[in-house]
Amino acid sequence: xxxxxxxxxxxxxxxxxxxxxxxxxxxGEFLALLGPSGSGKxxxxxxxxxxxxxxxxxxHIAGRDMTGVPARERNIGVVFQHYALxxxxxxxxxxxxxxxxxxxRPSSAxxxxxxxxxLELVQVPELERRYPDQISGGQRQRVALAxxxxxxxxxxxxxxxxxxxxxxVRKDVRRWVRGLHDSLGITTILVTHDQEExxxxxxxxxxxxxxxxxxxxxxxxxxxxPASAFVAGFxxxxxxxxxxxxxxxxxxxPLPVPPLQVALPDGPAIAFLRPSxxxxxxxxxxxxxxxxxxxxxxxxxxxxxxxxxxxxxxAQPDETFARxxxxxxxxxxxxxxxxxxxxxxxxxxxxxxxx
Amino acid sequence: MSDxxxxxxxxxxxxxxxxxxRRLLAVAAVLVALVMLALPLxxxxxxxxxxxxxxxxxxxxxxxxLAAIRLTLLVALVTVPVNLVGGLAAAWCIAKFDFxxxxxxTTLIDLPFSVSPVIAGLVFVLIFGAQGWLGxxxxxxxxxxxxxxxxxxxxxxxxxxPFVARTVLPLMQEQGRDEEEAAAxxxxxxxxxxxMVTLPNVKWGLLAGVLLCNARAMGEFGAVSVVSGHIRxxxxxxxxxxxxxxxEYQFAxxxxxxxxxxxxxxxxxxxxxxxxxxxxxxGNLA
Numbered sequence: 001x002x003x004x005x006x007x008x009x010x011x012x013x014x015x016x017x018x019x020x021x022x023x024x025x026x027x028g029e030f031l032a033l034l035g036p037s038g039s040g041k042x043x044x045x046x047x048x049x050x051x052x053x054x055x056x057x058x059x060h061i062a063g064r065d066m067t068g069v070p071a072r073e074r075n076i077g078v079v080f081q082h083y084a085l086x087x088x089x090x091x092x093x094x095x096x097x098x099x100x101x102x103x104x105r106p107s108s109a110x111x112x113x114x115x116x117x118x119l120e121l122v123q124v125p126e127l128e129r130r131y132p133d134q135i136s137g138g139q140r141q142r143v144a145l146a147x148x149x150x151x152x153x154x155x156x157x158x159x160x161x162x163x164x165x166x167x168x169v170r171k172d173v174r175r176w177v178r179g180l181h182d183s184l185g186i187t188t189i190l191v192t193h194d195q196e197e198x199x200x201x202x203x204x205x206x207x208x209x210x211x212x213x214x215x216x217x218x219x220x221x222x223x224x225x226p227a228s229a230f231v232a233g234f235x236x237x238x239x240x241x242x243x244x245x246x247x248x249x250x251x252x253x254p255l256p257v258p259p260l261q262v263a264l265p266d267g268p269a270i271a272f273l274r275p276s277x278x279x280x281x282x283x284x285x286x287x288x289x290x291x292x293x294x295x296x297x298x299x300x301x302x303x304x305x306x307x308x309x310x311x312x313x314x315a316q317p318d319e320t321f322a323r324x325x326x327x328x329x330x331x332x333x334x335x336x337x338x339x340x341x342x343x344x345x346x347x348x349x350x351x352x353x354x355x
Numbered sequence: 356m357s358d359x360x361x362x363x364x365x366x367x368x369x370x371x372x373x374x375x376x377r378r379l380l381a382v383a384a385v386l387v388a389l390v391m392l393a394l395p396l397x398x399x400x401x402x403x404x405x406x407x408x409x410x411x412x413x414x415x416x417x418x419x420x421l422a423a424i425r426l427t428l429l430v431a432l433v434t435v436p437v438n439l440v441g442g443l444a445a446a447w448c449i450a451k452f453d454f455x456x457x458x459x460x461t462t463l464i465d466l467p468f469s470v471s472p473v474i475a476g477l478v479f480v481l482i483f484g485a486q487g488w489l490g491x492x493x494x495x496x497x498x499x500x501x502x503x504x505x506x507x508x509x510x511x512x513x514x515x516x517p518f519v520a521r522t523v524l525p526l527m528q529e530q531g532r533d534e535e536e537a538a539a540x541x542x543x544x545x546x547x548x549x550x551m552v553t554l555p556n557v558k559w560g561l562l563a564g565v566l567l568c569n570a571r572a573m574g575e576f577g578a579v580s581v582v583s584g585h586i587r588x589x590x591x592x593x594x595x596x597x598x599x600x601x602x603e604y605q606f607a608x609x610x611x612x613x614x615x616x617x618x619x620x621x622x623x624x625x626x627x628x629x630x631x632x633x634x635x636x637x638g639n640l641a
Contacts, residue, residue, distance in 0.1 A: 051536050071539040078540040084533035088555045097551070098541035151541055 001062035001154040001187055002027045003048065008057035010043055017043040019211035020057070025189060030181050032190045032198035035208030036234070041191045042081075044208075045157050048189065050074045061155060077148030077186075081160045083140045085132040091143050092128040095119065098151040118146040121180070138169045145177070149184075156181075156188040162197060174201055195235055207231050229270050229337040238272040239311045243336070245269050249349055250336050255307040256286035257329055260346030262336045271346065273334040275312035280304055282319055285328035289321040304329065396617055403614035406607060414608035415615060422588040423596035423612070429504070430579075430592060431572040434511045438568050442519025443561065447553065450527030451535060464520045467513055475513045476581025479506055502584030507592065510578035515571045522564030526557045559634035563627050570623040574616060 003025040010018040018040045025031045033041040046052035048059060050071035059066040066074065086094050095115045099106055106114070119125045122142040127135055135143070141161060148156060158177075162170045178201045181188050192198050198205045199219045206216040207230070215227040219235075226232035233240050241257070243250040246266050249259045260271065280289065280302050290310065291303040300315035306329060313329065315321060334346045371377070403411050414420065448454070449461055467475065481487050483500035493500060500506045534556065538548040554561075576594040583590045585599065593616050600609035 049540055051539065071536070072542045072544060074540070075542070076540060078537065080533055080537060082533060084537040086534055086537070086552055086556075087530075088558075097538070097543070101538075101541065101543040101547055101551075147537075147541070 003155060003187065003189070004060040004063075005044075005048070006058045006060075008044065008047055008059065009055045010040075010047060010052065011055050016211050018047070018054070021208075021211070021213055022057075023206060023213060023216065025187060028185050028187055030178065030188045030190070030201060030203045032192055032202035032205045033208055034192055034195055034198040034205050034235070036193055038210070039208040040211040041193075041208050042159055045078075045159055045189065045191050048155070049076050049078050049157055051078075075151060075153055075155075077151060077153030077156045079141070079144045079148050079156070079158045079161045081163060083132075083144040083161075083164075085140060085144060085147070087132050089131075090128065091119070091124070091130050091132070091135070094132070094143060095146045095150050098147065114150065115146075118150055119143075121149070122146040137164050137166075138173060141165065141173060145180075149186075153186065156186045158188065158190045160191055160193070162192075162194075170197075177201070199235075205235070207234060209234075226272070226335055226343070228341060228343075229272070232272040232335045232337070236274060237312060238274050238335075239278070239309070241271045241273060241309065243269050243271045245336070245338065250346060255309065257306055257311075258331055259349045260331055260334055260336065261349045262344040262346045264336060264338045264342060264344045265340075267339060269336050269338045271334050271336045273311070273331060275301065276314055277332045277334050278304070278311055278313035279316055279330050279332060280313045280319075280321070280327040281316040281330070282321075282325075283328035284326055287327050287329050289323060289325045289327055291323065292321040294320060302327075396621075399610060399613050399617050402606070403610040410607055411611040411614070414605075414611040417608065419588045419591070420596060420608065420612055423591045423593050424615070426504070426507070426589075426591065427573050427593040430507050430511050431569055433508050434515055434572045435565060435569050437512060438516055438519050439561075439565055442516060442521075442564065442568075443523060445520045446524040446527055447549070450524060450530075451532055451553070461524075464517050464524075466517075467515075468517050468521075472510075472514050472575065472577030472579075473581055476510050476578035479509050479513075479578075479582050483509075501582050502586065502590055504590070506582035507579055507590065510582045511572050511575050514575050514578045515568045518568035518571060519561065519564035522560045522567065523557050526560045527553070530556055559630055562630050566623045566627045566630075570620050573619055 003023070005021060005023040008018050008021045009016065021040070021044055023044075033044060035041045043052060047054050048061075050066065050069060050073075061074070061076075086097065089097070092115055095118055096111050099111045099114060105111075115128070116125060119128055122145055124135075124139055124142050124146075127139060127143065132140055132143070141164075144161070161177075162173060165173060174197060190198070190201060202219070204216060204218050205222060207214045207222065209230050215222060215231045217225075222231060222235045226235065229240075232238060241252055241255070243252050243260075244267070245251075245262060245264045248261060248263065250262050250264070250269055250271055251259045252271070262269075280287065287304050287306040289302055290305050292300050292315065293302075294300045299317045300320050302313045302315055302321060304311045304313045304327065311329075321327060330348065331346070332348060336344050336346050338344075372380075415424075445460060445464060449457055480501055482489055483493060483506065484490050485494065485501070487501075489500075498505075500509070534552050535548050538552045543551065573592075574594055575592075576598075579592055580595055580598075583592070583595055585591060585595060587599070591599065593612055597609050597613045597616065600606075600612065
C-alpha cells in the first residue's frame with residue numbers, strides 16, 4: 001500500500017524529534033530511512049505504526065487518513081529493534097498471537113496451518129516449541145518477521161532489525177529479507193543508520209538529519225547528486241575537506257592536494273572526495289602512503305597522509321607502494337558545497353594529472 | 356615455587372580473596388544467620404512443644420485462640436486480594452505509562468515501609484475513631500470501623516500495600532513496553548494485551564509478592580494493635596493474642612500460637628523459594 005506523510009511534527013518536551021517531515025512511499029516499494037541516531041527516523045516509524053502520536057501533520061496509508069486510528073487497527077507489521085518477542089510464549093504462540101486476537105478468530109486448525117506456513121517461509125519450522133531465549137539472534141529475527149507477517153500486513157516496518165546480528169549473519173539475512181519483500185510485494189520501510197545496509201536493500205533512501213528528510217532518492221542519485229553537504233558526507237565513503245574557492249577553482253592548501261575546477265562563487269567551501277576520485281602515483285610529492293592493499297585485479301587501495309589528514313585513495317593502475325613512500329595525488333572530481341549550500345561538481349583543473 | 360610454575364591446586368583467580376578470608380566470612384555469615392534468625396525461631400517451637408504436642412494443641416483449641424486464628428485468616432483473605440489488584444494496578448501504571456504525578460505515586464507506594472505501623476494505626480483512629488473526623492457521622496449510622504473488623508482490614512491494607520507493587524514494579528520496568536507495543540501492532544486491545552502479555556511476564560514475581568503480602572498481613576502487630584481495642588474473641592488477631600497470653604503468663608498458649616504463626620510464615624517462605632526455583636528453571640523471570 002502507498003504511504004503518504006505530510007508535514008509531520010513531533011515534539012518531546014522542548015526537543016523537536018520531527019520537524020515537518022513529508023514523504024511518499026509507492027506501493028510495493030522498499031524504502032530506507034537512513035540517518036544518524038537522533039535524526040528522528042525511529043520516531044517517524046513509530047508515528048506510522050501508530051505507536052507515537054504527532055503534534056501536527058497527516059499520515060495517509062492507501063489513501064486513508066490515519067489520524068486517530070490506533071495501532072491495533074492499522075494492520076501494519078512491525079519488526080522491532082530488539083524483536084520484542086513475547087518471552088513467555090513459544091515461537092508458535094508468538095506467531096499465532098496476531099491471529100488469535102482477531103475479531104474473527106480463525107479456527108485453531110487454520111491458525112496452526114498458517115503459523116507452520118509462516119515458519120516455513122522464514123525457514124525456521126523446527127523452532128515452533130522453543131522459547132525466545134532458547135534461540136539465536138538470527139532466529140529471533142526470523143520469528144519476529146513471521147509474527148509481523150501473520151496479520152497479513154499492508155505495510156511492513158523494520159526498525160534497525162539487523163543491528164543485533166553479527167556481521168556474517170547480517171549480510172545473509174539482509175539479502176533474504178529483500179528477497180522476501182520481492183516475492184511478497186509488501187510495501188516496506190526500513191529504519192537504519194547503516195548506509196551499506198540501506199544501499200543494499202532499498203529501492204530508495206530517505207536521508208534524515210535532526211528531524212528532517214534531507215533527500216529522498218535512489219542510491220545512484222544520492223551518490224551522483226547529493227543535495228547537501230550532510231548527504232554527501234553521510235552516504236557513500238568520502239573524505240570531507242575544507243577548501244577555498246577562488247576564480248572558479250577550489251584550493252586545498254596547505255594540503256598537498258591539487259585544486260578542482262568548480263563553478264562556485266569565491267569563498268570558503270567543503271569538498272567531498274570519494275576514494276575512487278583520489279589517485280596516487282609515484283613521484284616525489286608531499287603526500288605519504290601509510291597503507292597499501294591490493295585486492296584482485298583492481299588498482300591498489302591506499303591510505304595516504306596529506307598534511308594532517310588521512311585520505312582513502314586508489315593507486316594508479318599497476319602501481320604499488322611501500323609503506324612510507326611519498327606520492328603525488330591527483331583528483332578526478334568531487335562534490336563541492338559553498339557556505340550558501342550551493343553545490344558544484346568539481347572537475348580536474350590540471351588535465352595532465354587526470355588519471 | 357622457585358621454578359616459577361603455579362601448581363594447579365594453588366591457582367586462584369586474581370579477583371578472589373584468599374581462601375581463609377572467604378571461609379572466615381562464610382562461617383561468620385552462617386553463624387550470624389543461625390544465632391540471630393534461626394535460633395529464636397527454633398526456640399519458639401521448642402518452647403511450644405516442651406510439654407508435648409497435646410498440650411500445645413489444647414492451648415490452640417481455646418475458643419479465644421480459635422477466634423483469633425479465624426480473624427487473622429479473614430483479614431488476610433480480604434487484604435491480600437485487594438492489595439493484589441491495587442499493587443498490580445499501581446505497578447502497571449507506573450511501568451507502562453507516563454502521566455503527571457507518576458513520581459508522587461512511586462513515592463507513595465513506599466510510604467507504608469517508611470512510616471511506623473503504629474502511626475498508620477493512629478491515623479485510622481484519628482479518621483474513624485469516636486473522636487475522629489468521621490467518628491460522629493459513622494456513629495450516627497451505627498457503623499463501627501475502629502475496634503472492629505473494618506479497622507483491622509484498613510490498617511493491614513495500609514501496611515501491606517507495598518509488597519505486591521514493589522515486587523512487580525521492577526520486573527515491569529525492566530521488561531519495558533516493547534512487548535505491549537508489539538501486541539498492539541498485532542491487533543490486540545488493552546485488556547487482552549494485559550492478560551496475554553503483561554500479566555504472564557510478571558506472574559512469578561506477582562506470586563512472590565502475594566505470598567509476602569500474606570505473611571505480613573497475618574503477622575502485622577503495630578498498626579493492628581492500635582485499631583483493634585484488644586477485645587478477646589472479637590478483635591484480637593493472632594499476633595495480638597500471643598501478646599495477651601504472654602502478658603498473662605500463659606506461656607504454653609502464647610508459644611503454641613506463636614509457633615503456629617511462625618509456621619504459617621515458614622510455609623510462605625518455602626513456597627516463595629519454591630516459586631523462585633521453578634521460575635528460574637522455566638527460563639522466565641521471577
